[in-house]
Amino acid sequence: MLDGRGAVRRRAGVRLWLSALWLGLLVGAALLAPWIAPKDPLAQDLFLGRLPPFWMAGHEPGYHLGTDSLGRDVLSRILHGARIALVVAVVAGSVTCLLGAALGLMAGYLRGWVDVVISRFIDIWMAFPPVLFSILLIAVIGPGLGSIILAIVIIDWTRFARVVRAEAMAQGAMDYVASARVAGRGRIGIMLREILPNVMPTIVVLLTLEMGIAVIVEAILSFVNLSISTDDPTWGGMIAEGRTSVHQAWWVLVFPLVTLFLTVLSFSQLGEGLKDRFDPVLR
Amino acid sequence: MRLLQSVLVRLATTAVTLFGLAVIVFVVIRVVPGNPVAMMLPPGATEADVARLSALYGLDKSIFQQFLIWAGGVLQGDFGTSITARQPVLELVLGRLPATLELSIMALIIAIVIGGLAALTGTRLRGTRVEGGIDVANGVALSVPDFLWGLVLILLFGVLMPVFHISGRVTPSLELPFVTEFYLFESVVRLRFDLWSDIVAHMFMPALALAIPLSAIIGQLLKQSLKETMHLDYVTLSRTKGYGETHVILREALPNAALPTLTLVGVQFTFLIGGTVIIERLFSYEGLGNMAIDAVINRDLPLIQGIVILFAVIFTGVNLFVDMMYAALNPRLRHA
Numbered sequence: 001m002l003d004g005r006g007a008v009r010r011r012a013g014v015r016l017w018l019s020a021l022w023l024g025l026l027v028g029a030a031l032l033a034p035w036i037a038p039k040d041p042l043a044q045d046l047f048l049g050r051l052p053p054f055w056m057a058g059h060e061p062g063y064h065l066g067t068d069s070l071g072r073d074v075l076s077r078i079l080h081g082a083r084i085a086l087v088v089a090v091v092a093g094s095v096t097c098l099l100g101a102a103l104g105l106m107a108g109y110l111r112g113w114v115d116v117v118i119s120r121f122i123d124i125w126m127a128f129p130p131v132l133f134s135i136l137l138i139a140v141i142g143p144g145l146g147s148i149i150l151a152i153v154i155i156d157w158t159r160f161a162r163v164v165r166a167e168a169m170a171q172g173a174m175d176y177v178a179s180a181r182v183a184g185r186g187r188i189g190i191m192l193r194e195i196l197p198n199v200m201p202t203i204v205v206l207l208t209l210e211m212g213i214a215v216i217v218e219a220i221l222s223f224v225n226l227s228i229s230t231d232d233p234t235w236g237g238m239i240a241e242g243r244t245s246v247h248q249a250w251w252v253l254v255f256p257l258v259t260l261f262l263t264v265l266s267f268s269q270l271g272e273g274l275k276d277r278f279d280p281v282l283r
Numbered sequence: 284m285r286l287l288q289s290v291l292v293r294l295a296t297t298a299v300t301l302f303g304l305a306v307i308v309f310v311v312i313r314v315v316p317g318n319p320v321a322m323m324l325p326p327g328a329t330e331a332d333v334a335r336l337s338a339l340y341g342l343d344k345s346i347f348q349q350f351l352i353w354a355g356g357v358l359q360g361d362f363g364t365s366i367t368a369r370q371p372v373l374e375l376v377l378g379r380l381p382a383t384l385e386l387s388i389m390a391l392i393i394a395i396v397i398g399g400l401a402a403l404t405g406t407r408l409r410g411t412r413v414e415g416g417i418d419v420a421n422g423v424a425l426s427v428p429d430f431l432w433g434l435v436l437i438l439l440f441g442v443l444m445p446v447f448h449i450s451g452r453v454t455p456s457l458e459l460p461f462v463t464e465f466y467l468f469e470s471v472v473r474l475r476f477d478l479w480s481d482i483v484a485h486m487f488m489p490a491l492a493l494a495i496p497l498s499a500i501i502g503q504l505l506k507q508s509l510k511e512t513m514h515l516d517y518v519t520l521s522r523t524k525g526y527g528e529t530h531v532i533l534r535e536a537l538p539n540a541a542l543p544t545l546t547l548v549g550v551q552f553t554f555l556i557g558g559t560v561i562i563e564r565l566f567s568y569e570g571l572g573n574m575a576i577d578a579v580i581n582r583d584l585p586l587i588q589g590i591v592i593l594f595a596v597i598f599t600g601v602n603l604f605v606d607m608m609y610a611a612l613n614p615r616l617r618h619a
Contacts (some may be wrong), residue, residue, distance in 0.1 A: 015422075123296070124303045127595040129557030132575050137586065139579045141313055213389055216428055224576055229335075239434060243565070250442050257434050261427060268426035 016273030019266035026263060030082040037076035038062055041233040050249040066251045068241055074255050077233035081256065084145065084234050085263065088218045092152040093211040099153060100160025101203050107161065108168025109191050118161065123276075125158045131220060136219055148221055158245035160206055167199045187219050201278035207273045212267030219260055234261045289388070292607065297599045301592065302599060305357075307590045309350050312584050340366060340585075344470040353588070362592075365583035367578075372589035376571065381464035382592065383563070383570035387556050389467070389486055390493035395548070397494065398501025405502070406509045406532055417502070425501035432563045433492035440488060450483040450567040457481060489566040493558050497551050504547055508540035513537075542612060549605025553598045 004131075029036065039062065048071040051060045059066065065074040107118040137151040170193065171177060180194050195201045215235075222236025225244075242253025335347055338341045357365060362372035405417040424432075441449030453459065453466060457478065462603065463467045470479040512518060513536050521535045522528075560572030567573070571590060578586040 063476040068330050098474075120299065120303065123300045124307065126298055127304055127598045128591065129527070129560050129572070129598075131557065132572070132579075132591065132594065135560075135576055135579050136308075136312065136591075139582070140311055141562075212426075213428075216430060220430055221559070224564060243437070245438060246442055250438065253434065254438060256437070257431070261431055262434070264428070264431065265423065265426050269422070272422065272426075 010254070013273075015269045016277075017275065019270040020260055021180075022266040023171065023270065026082050026110055028084060029079050030086045033079045033083055037073075037079045038064065039073035041072065041076040041080040042074065048093040048247070051250070052249075053255075055250050065255050066125070066249070068238070068252045069245055069249070072233075074238070074252060075178075077238055078259050081226040081235045081238065082259075084146055084232065085215045085218060087145065088123045088148060088152070089214045089267070092149040092156075092214040092217075093207055095149065096156045096210055096214075097160055097203060097207045100157035101164045101199075103157065104161035104164030105168050105199070107259065108165035109170075109172045109195055110187065115165075122158045122162055122165075124130050125155070134221060135224060136218055148218055151221075152217050155217075156210060156213065160203065161211060163202060163206060164199055167202055168195050170200050171195045201274075205275045205278070208267055208271035208274060212264045215260065215263055215267070253281040288609075290603075290607065293603055297603065298587060301595055301598060304595050305354070305588070305592060306350070308588055309353065310346060312397075313346050313349070326328055330577040336589055340364075342584075353585075357592070365578075365586040367581045367583045367586070372585050373588065375574070376593050378464055379569065379571045379574050382466070382568065383466060383556070383559050383572060385467045386486060386559055386568065386570060387489055387552070387562070388491070390490040390555055391498070391548075391552055393490055393494035394497035394501055397498035398422045401498070401502035402505035403532060403537070405506045406513070407529060409510075414602045417506075421502050422501045426497050427494055427496070429492050429555075430561050430565065433489065435564070436488045436492050439579050447488045449488055450485075452485050452569050453478070453482050454485075456552065472591050485568075489559075489568055491564055492565075493555050497548075497555055500551055501544060502549060505540060505544045508543050509536050512536040512540045522609070542609075545612070546605060546609050547600060549608070552605075553601050556594070556597060556601070 002256075017144060048060060048063070049069050051063050051067040051071075052058055053066040053074075054064050063073050063075075065078070066076075067073055103118050107115040120269075122185050132152045133155050137154060138147055141147045142189075168191075177190060177194055180190050185193070219236030219239060220236065222234040223240045225240065238256040239253060239260070242249075242251075242256065246253050334343065341349055346350070353363060358473045360373065364370065365375055367371050368375055370569070401417050401421065403412045408414055437445075437449045440447045448454070451560070459466070460473065460475070463469050467479070467482050470482060509532065513532070518531060518535050522531050526535075559570060560575055562568070563572040564576050571593070575587070575590045575594075577583075578590060584597070
């Protein structure tokens, strides 16, 4: 109570490090998946279907977290699934960020008809349930890793555009922008050199959050069976399989779910932690 | 007068938004590979059969002509005929809407109760470990989306402790005397509490999954505004009058702190409704969202259009309603 700020900072520090640790592990797993995965993630063996994890009776050595209904190793599929999840997170997150931030910056600083057009598009996008939108897009452009990334970019750019637009508008009204204009800097120069650096902390936080969202979108699309292909090991596909057999083999659902849960939580806590770091009041 | 004018402006921009959305969706779904008509004919159908059926659904005309025909119909309340169900789209969609509305409203109520209790408890016990615990729980609840909460609830209360149903809207073997699709509401009106409890046992898990992230948002924001309000002079005054802390929070601080939260709840409620799409799928709940996913998978173009437009009308309608509520409740805006 006396030193509330210190407590908040400590707590922020702890969650920042824990999230970074989990995401680091995940990157390691993704990079090393072909070498550390105990089994082939695609290998089916119908005689070894729905084996329980290692601490339960009836488990089979080598299949640490059990197998799904087709006898595929759950642990190996999770490790390989990390590759797809992280590629989607990083690529979709960054491209969405670039597009959304650029449009938001233009709308917020240039104003006028540019703002009218971009804002109208944001309104239209906001009137549409994002999950339905993504399913529709995948149905149109076909399944596959590239399609998922494209769908996320098309849907989520508004998350960046809305916030960056508001911030750019606030920054644009400030004195330092006016003096840069007096000093003879062009509009693009002001946007990139003066406003962008000041909006950057917000963009970084949003980017971290977006990576978590991208992982979830991939999982949701795999869940409705519209993602990559039914064979490829994705966490969402595993969850979909686990949901149908949850009463017979709960582990097929639990392990990918826990992995996905921790990953999404880590991205979001990383974002929140960075937000506190950037917040001058807390610093 | 001012209010009327701003409402009219809002209605006009809403109309533009809906029109833009209709155009985008109309064009996008017609680029879908896979002829919806070919999918509904038996394998032995000839080219001529496909062409005849395409003409029947107007799919042989240009996209622009199709849009004009469709838009003309919509203005007369005709949203076309579903290709898979072969029923009017409006009838199908309105048949499913009550299920989704009941689910969303139940989720909203749960979110307000949990979030409100969290904020009030956190404020009453501020500076203690309880407040810290509430903050951490809020943070986690907020970080994880409804889809994952739904899966967690399925595991906890569907498998580990099977106390709630995790699939469907009502036990299929039950005889339903209902004439409307508002099962939850009608079961209360008919005093059929046996049916009511069955419906609630089905709805509670999906509603809770939708409610958890929103409850965290409500909890955080309400607690923040309570904190600010508690420092105001009039609150200190009522404390010096000898009122207890609980009374001060509930009677003095809460009414003033609730307003900003209310606006936010409105915007977030549209996100919650959007979340029903995947949550209904997850819990096999027969609502609009589940129907939407099926429609996309079956390439049922008229049905997709109808559902999307209905969602958009609900979203913009909720936003409009919230703005008007805010104007009505906030005296500063009323006289501005």
